[in-house]
Amino acid sequence: MLNIAVLVFAIGAVGGLIMALRVLRGQMAPWALSLLHAALGAAGLVLTAIVVLGKVPGIAGIVPVALLILVVAALGGFYLASIHARRQLPARGVVFAHAGLAVFGFLCLLGGAFHFV
Numbered sequence: 001m002l003n004i005a006v007l008v009f010a011i012g013a014v015g016g017l018i019m020a021l022r023v024l025r026g027q028m029a030p031w032a033l034s035l036l037h038a039a040l041g042a043a044g045l046v047l048t049a050i051v052v053l054g055k056v057p058g059i060a061g062i063v064p065v066a067l068l069i070l071v072v073a074a075l076g077g078f079y080l081a082s083i084h085a086r087r088q089l090p091a092r093g094v095v096f097a098h099a100g101l102a103v104f105g106f107l108c109l110l111g112g113a114f115h116f117v
Contacts, residue, residue: 012040060112069105
Protein backbone atom coordinates (compact mmCIF):
# COMPACT_ATOMS: atom_id res chain seq x y z
CA MET A 1 0.00 0.00 0.00
CA LEU A 2 2.94 2.33 0.62
CA ASN A 3 4.02 1.81 -2.98
CA ILE A 4 0.64 3.12 -4.11
CA ALA A 5 0.93 6.08 -1.74
CA VAL A 6 4.34 6.90 -3.23
CA LEU A 7 2.89 6.74 -6.74
CA VAL A 8 -0.09 8.93 -5.82
CA PHE A 9 2.16 11.52 -4.17
CA ALA A 10 4.51 11.48 -7.18
CA ILE A 11 1.66 12.18 -9.59
CA GLY A 12 0.39 14.95 -7.29
CA ALA A 13 3.88 16.42 -7.15
CA VAL A 14 3.88 16.94 -10.92
CA GLY A 15 0.75 19.06 -10.56
CA GLY A 16 2.31 20.89 -7.64
CA LEU A 17 5.39 21.70 -9.69
CA ILE A 18 3.28 23.07 -12.53
CA MET A 19 1.30 25.23 -10.09
CA ALA A 20 4.42 26.47 -8.31
CA LEU A 21 5.99 27.49 -11.61
CA ARG A 22 2.85 29.40 -12.58
CA VAL A 23 2.69 31.19 -9.22
CA LEU A 24 6.39 32.06 -9.35
CA ARG A 25 5.75 33.64 -12.77
CA GLY A 26 3.04 35.79 -11.23
CA GLN A 27 0.10 33.82 -12.64
CA MET A 28 -2.76 32.14 -10.83
CA ALA A 29 -2.71 28.36 -10.80
CA PRO A 30 -5.67 26.68 -12.52
CA TRP A 31 -8.41 25.67 -10.06
CA ALA A 32 -8.85 22.24 -11.64
CA LEU A 33 -5.17 21.45 -11.18
CA SER A 34 -5.26 22.79 -7.64
CA LEU A 35 -8.19 20.52 -6.77
CA LEU A 36 -6.54 17.50 -8.39
CA HIS A 37 -3.30 18.21 -6.52
CA ALA A 38 -5.23 18.45 -3.24
CA ALA A 39 -7.17 15.25 -3.92
CA LEU A 40 -4.03 13.29 -4.75
CA GLY A 41 -2.29 14.65 -1.66
CA ALA A 42 -5.24 13.70 0.52
CA ALA A 43 -5.38 10.21 -0.99
CA GLY A 44 -1.66 9.75 -0.38
CA LEU A 45 -2.05 10.88 3.23
CA VAL A 46 -4.95 8.49 3.82
CA LEU A 47 -3.04 5.55 2.34
CA THR A 48 0.03 6.37 4.42
CA ALA A 49 -2.05 6.86 7.57
CA ILE A 50 -3.75 3.48 7.06
CA VAL A 51 -0.33 1.82 6.98
CA VAL A 52 1.03 3.74 9.97
CA LEU A 53 -2.06 3.63 12.18
CA GLY A 54 -2.81 0.04 11.17
CA LYS A 55 0.64 -0.90 12.42
CA VAL A 56 1.41 -2.87 9.31
CA PRO A 57 4.36 -5.14 10.07
CA GLY A 58 7.63 -4.49 8.33
CA ILE A 59 7.30 -0.73 7.75
CA ALA A 60 10.41 1.33 8.35
CA GLY A 61 10.52 3.67 11.34
CA ILE A 62 10.82 6.69 9.04
CA VAL A 63 7.32 6.21 7.61
CA PRO A 64 5.49 7.73 10.62
CA VAL A 65 7.91 10.66 10.48
CA ALA A 66 7.16 11.05 6.76
CA LEU A 67 3.44 11.07 7.55
CA LEU A 68 3.90 13.81 10.12
CA ILE A 69 5.96 15.94 7.72
CA LEU A 70 3.41 15.43 4.95
CA VAL A 71 0.55 16.44 7.26
CA VAL A 72 2.39 19.68 8.05
CA ALA A 73 2.93 20.22 4.31
CA ALA A 74 -0.80 19.63 3.77
CA LEU A 75 -1.62 22.31 6.34
CA GLY A 76 0.57 24.67 4.31
CA GLY A 77 -1.37 23.58 1.24
CA PHE A 78 -4.65 24.50 2.95
CA TYR A 79 -3.21 27.93 3.66
CA LEU A 80 -2.16 28.30 0.02
CA ALA A 81 -5.63 27.23 -1.10
CA SER A 82 -7.19 29.88 1.14
CA ILE A 83 -5.04 32.52 -0.54
CA HIS A 84 -5.97 31.11 -3.94
CA ALA A 85 -9.68 31.28 -3.02
CA ARG A 86 -9.24 35.02 -2.40
CA ARG A 87 -7.76 35.30 -5.91
CA GLN A 88 -4.40 36.46 -4.59
CA LEU A 89 -0.91 35.22 -5.27
CA PRO A 90 0.87 33.76 -2.24
CA ALA A 91 4.27 34.89 -1.04
CA ARG A 92 7.06 32.93 -2.69
CA GLY A 93 8.39 31.88 0.70
CA VAL A 94 5.14 30.11 1.52
CA VAL A 95 5.21 28.28 -1.81
CA PHE A 96 8.83 27.21 -1.21
CA ALA A 97 8.07 26.14 2.37
CA HIS A 98 5.11 24.02 1.28
CA ALA A 99 7.06 22.47 -1.58
CA GLY A 100 10.16 21.88 0.54
CA LEU A 101 8.24 20.12 3.28
CA ALA A 102 6.32 18.04 0.75
CA VAL A 103 9.49 16.97 -1.07
CA PHE A 104 11.27 16.13 2.21
CA GLY A 105 8.27 14.14 3.44
CA PHE A 106 8.00 12.37 0.09
CA LEU A 107 11.68 11.41 0.16
CA CYS A 108 11.29 10.06 3.70
CA LEU A 109 8.26 8.06 2.59
CA LEU A 110 10.09 6.80 -0.48
CA GLY A 111 13.01 5.71 1.67
CA GLY A 112 10.71 3.93 4.09
CA ALA A 113 8.60 2.28 1.41
CA PHE A 114 11.59 0.87 -0.41
CA HIS A 115 13.72 0.33 2.72
CA PHE A 116 16.45 2.80 1.78
CA VAL A 117 16.35 4.19 5.32
